Amino acid sequence: MLYGHGDDGYQFKADIIADFSTNVWYGGEPEGxxxxxxxxxxxxxxxxxxxxxxxxxxxxxxxxxxxxxxxxxxxxxxxxxxxxxxxxxxxxxxxxxxxxxxxxxxxxxxxxxxxxxxxxxxxxxxxxxxxxxxxxxxxxxxxxxxxxxxxxxxxxxxxxxxxxxxxxxxxxxxxxxxxxxxxxxxxxxxxxxxxxxxxxxxxxxxxxxxxxxxxxxxxxxxxxxxxxxxxxxxxxxxxxxxIQIPIKDLLTEKERFVASLKEAPINIYNSHTHFFLAELLNGEASALKQYLLRNHGILIRDASNFRGLGAGHFRLATLSADKNQLLVNALKEWRNHTS
Structure with a gap:
């Protein structure tokens, strides 16, 4: 599959403020x-x-x-x-x-x-x-x-x-x-x-x-x-x-992030890592992806092209607390937009 992976922001003209589509460590390369x-x-x-x-x-x-x-x-x-x-x-x-x-x-x-x-x-x-x-x-x-x-x-x-x-x-x-x-x-x-x-x-x-x-x-x-x-x-x-990632802190923030997403119109699947699968209760992930890009500069991973998953599935990776909150707020706005 040449296309259809995460971190595909280069294909869009929108400025990306927060990239949740890639499960790469958000903190950047090791110091030095x-x-x-x-x-x-x-x-x-x-x-x-x-x-x-x-x-x-x-x-x-x-x-x-x-x-x-x-x-x-x-x-x-x-x-x-x-x-x-x-x-x-x-x-x-x-x-x-x-x-x-x-x-x-x-x-x-x-x-x-x-x-x-x-x-x-x-x-x-x-x-x-x-x-x-x-x-x-x-x-x-x-x-x-x-x-x-x-x-x-x-x-x-x-x-x-x-x-x-x-x-x-x-x-x-x-x-x-x-x-x-x-x-x-x-x-x-x-x-x-x-x-x-x-x-x-x-x-x-x-x-x-x-x-x-x-x-x-x-x-x-x-x-x-x-x-x-x-x-x-x-x-x-x-x-x-x-140079190891601060995994305990990252997973702690992941749990806080997941808890804050409970109010959004999505189902969140169990995960043992900093990234996790979510599914819209209504609508398609492709539409949500475009909405978040266009209105908030946020990129998610439309996961509908994974074999066995459906049109509503998308993947999120845990970022910093402030960027995670941006997505939480954007999903609440999406809920009001689609209700």
Whole structure:
């Protein structure tokens, strides 16, 4: 899906005051990153490392793994398409609602695609597929499936691709990375763009067994990660503890934000992250999106194009308290406008 994602404000002429459409950390990139990048600016005159080897070393050290367990890519989207290509034509399940690129990548590489509703997941479910995509915490809902390891153990014949792009935005579950050498049917996707507010740089990585990483490397093209992104990743892992988002404060504000939205004409779904799914009780999210843009300079994520969701669904991310209040007030005005 080339279009239809969040953070699509560049397509509109309206000045955007508050962007709730993206689930990237609103606080901006880590302090000191800009200076670090410019201190290495002259490196753009050379080709980057073929596989971002120096960054792989830092990531593997961080996770106490071998470099052979890591593959760095130009964002999670490259990771998804690389996996779909390496395991083309398999019977593949996607837990929905889900990020559209799982399905698009699978269909591009001729997988037989079927879908499993998130609400039917259980640790003893028998997966009748060769490969499965599971986003945990899930996008767009922010929900968590807590028994992933049991599901993996009970379906040893299925290759699990667990997307942890939003793992930094929850306190409810830990990463499965420490399990990659225990389960040969586990691939984990990690993103460095969401929590560190650098989506324009495109940077992420895959963690898996050395055998699976070796297979994926066969389909990897050289220099896919540019040298600025490599230096950014090295800065992140060199300063990892000091640059983490204030997750407790963010989730506290999320709860306050959700409570303040109770008076709006919307239904709010449970979420374990700073973003959450909402649904209009009346009307369509596309109309609400245009109304908020035109009248308030507010951008939301129309979620009606997620498989399994309807015309009234939209996704919100928690911003600062003042911007959150702007949306609360705007939705009250929307209620009066449509009543």
């Amino acid at each position: 990153l800009k200076e670090h990048i410019f201190s290495h600016w002259n490196t753009i005159n050379k080709y980057p490392e073929v596989l971002a080897e120096s960054l792989i070393q830092k990531i593997s050290d961080h996770h106490s793994l071998k470099p052979g367990n890591i593959l760095v890519n130009s964002g999670s989207t490259e990771s998804i398409y690389l996996i779909a290509q390496a395991f083309r034509k398999l019977k593949t399940s996607i837990i929905t609602p889900a990020f559209a690129e799982y399905e698009d990548a699978a269909r591009l590489y001729e997988h037989q695609v079927n879908f499993i509703d998130w609400n039917t997941l259980a640790p003893d479910v028998k997966i009748e597929s060769d490969l499965i995509f599971l986003c945990n915490p899930n996008n767009p809902t922010g929900e968590i499936f807590f028994e992933v390891e049991d599901l993996i153990r009970n379906n040893s014949q299925t290759l699990f691709v667990v997307d942890e792009a939003f793992i930094e935005f929850t306190l409810s579950v830990n990463s499965l990375i420490e399990l990659v050498n225990q389960y040969p049917n586990l691939i984990i996707l990690r993103s460095l763009t969401k929590a560190y507010a650098i989506p324009g740089l495109r940077l992420g990585y895959i963690v898996s067994s050395e055998q699976l990483i070796s297979k994926l490397k066969q389909f990897k093209f050289p220099w896919s990660v540019n040298i600025v992104a490599i230096e950014t990743g090295k800065f992140i892992f060199d300063n990892h503890e000091a």
